[in-house]
Amino acid sequence: MTSLEIDHFAIAAETLAEGVEYVQDTLGVTLSDVGHHAKMGTHNRLLSLGPSVYLEVIAIDPEAKPPMFPRWFDLDHFRGAPRLTNWICRTTNLPAALELGPDGSGEPMEFVRGNFHWHMGVPANGVLPFGGAFPALISWHGDAHPCARLEDQGCRLEALTLGHPEAPNLAASLAAYHITPEVQIETSGRPKLRVEVQTPSGTKVLA
Known part of the structure; x- marks a missing residue:
């Protein structure tokens, strides 16, 4: 069974400042x-x-040249208040992990930023399966990873809950992988993500 580890979460926003x-x-x-x-x-x-x-808080960069293809995380169509829209899992075998995923999991795309080098599965239309309740898949190359450069402010992931109208189908898609830490799945009227974070001032929720 292909193993996945939760790598990061994406909070989308219309502007970076708002997020x-x-x-x-x-x-x-x-x-x-x-x-x-x-x-x-x-x-x-x-x-x-x-x-x-x-x-990760992420938004369209108004000073950057727009790409000739849809942006990741469906940011081209994002509207409204900042919210948790996606979760990203890392794997050591991206092609195999994408092959196991549902249609629309994406094709490997290479990215380089400084000494960070990674491939990520990016859907052709920018929209991940199950409205983002299925994870984006990423493979880092080399030893460089963002966590090594970030200040530890005492925040820790406590729990991730996924909600979707087709929760059994989502669960079946995720059952093809061994995911750590474990993820909770529930039925909801629309796709949604909820993360509980332990902070120095107690447990807080991002959704």
């Missing part, structure tokens, strides 16, 4: 400096959730 304000007000901590993804025309700020998991 950062939402996370910092909710968790009571400060995010990293701005990073840029030239290939996707997006930028982000990060927060450590432990030695191997982090949180």
Whole structure:
């Protein structure tokens, strides 16, 4: 069975400032400096959730050249308040992991930013299966990983819950993998994600 580990979470926002304000007000901590993804025309700020998991606030970079294809996480169509839209799992065998996934899991796309080098499965239309309740799949190359550079502010992932109208089908798709840590799945009227984060001021929720 192909193993996946939760790598990070994506909080989408119409502007990076709005997303950062939402996370910092909710968790009571400060995010990293701005990073840029030239290939996707997006930028982000990060927060450590432990030695191997982090949180990403991501938005379209208004100063970047737009890509000739849909942006990841369906950011081209994102509207409304900042919210948790996606989770990303890492694997050591991206082609095999994508092969096991449902239609629309994406094709491997290469990214390089500084000494970070990774491949990620990006759907042709930018929309991940089950409205984002199915994870984006990523494979890091070399030893460089964002967590190693992020300040530890005492935040830790406690739980991830996925909601979807077709919860049994989502569960069946995820059952093809061994995922750590474990994920809870429930039936909901629309796709949704909920993350519980332990912070220095208690457990907080991002959704």
